[in-house]
Amino acid sequence: MPRQLGELEDAVMTRVWQWNRPVTVREVLEDLQQERSIAYTTVMTVMDNLHQKGWVRREVDGRAYRYTAVSTRAAYSAALMNEAWSQSDNPAAALVAFFGMMSAEQHDALRDAMRIVLPTLPEGSVPVAGEDVGEGAGEGTGEGAGGGSGEGTEAADDAEPDAGR
Numbered sequence: 001m002p003r004q005l006g007e008l009e010d011a012v013m014t015r016v017w018q019w020n021r022p023v024t025v026r027e028v029l030e031d032l033q034q035e036r037s038i039a040y041t042t043v044m045t046v047m048d049n050l051h052q053k054g055w056v057r058r059e060v061d062g063r064a065y066r067y068t069a070v071s072t073r074a075a076y077s078a079a080l081m082n083e084a085w086s087q088s089d090n091p092a093a094a095l096v097a098f099f100g101m102m103s104a105e106q107h108d109a110l111r112d113a114m115r116i117v118l119p120t121l122p123e124g125s126v127p128v129a130g131e132d133v134g135e136g137a138g139e140g141t142g143e144g145a146g147g148g149s150g151e152g153t154e155a156a157d158d159a160e161p162d163a164g165r
Contacts, residue, residue, distance in 0.1 A: 004080060005055075009117060011035075012046050017073045022066035 005013060005038050029043045047067055050056045055076075056063040081098075088094035102110065
């Protein structure tokens with residue numbers, strides 16, 4: 001399961017995902033330097049760490065490496081959500097709390113995603129609205145479902161892999 005990226009790792013991966021092509025340390029460095037002062041060796045170390053963690057692959061290009069993302073940001077976000085959800089002692093409550101934090105736009109994205117996924121699931125594996133979901137499925141789901149800022153998930157924004165990135 002993926003570990004959440006650190007701030008600098010995320011800044012580097014954001015560029016790799018956005019550019020959607022093999023990139024060099026120098027290219028990432030020059031872009032990062034528009035926002036902050038950072039050393040070449042720092043970016044090189046971060047990119048090597050990302051390679052060691054399996055987030056990017058690299059190919060030799062002359063005396064440098066060119067790095068490419070192994071998966072999309074949407075896949076990364078989904079894996080993080082799955083990891084967090086699988087660690088819950090009450091997955092239904094965790095989902096209800098998560099849904100309670102979502103913005104209206106995120107709810108719309110979730111509905112769109114469900115329309116895509118539902119036809120591919122085996123019949124009867126997902127209850128239809130108003131259908132009895134069985135005993136115990138909703139126990140404890142009300143806790144923590146209230147407020148939320150609507151911030152925090154990019155999966156809705158990245159629903160289409162490689163869309164223009």
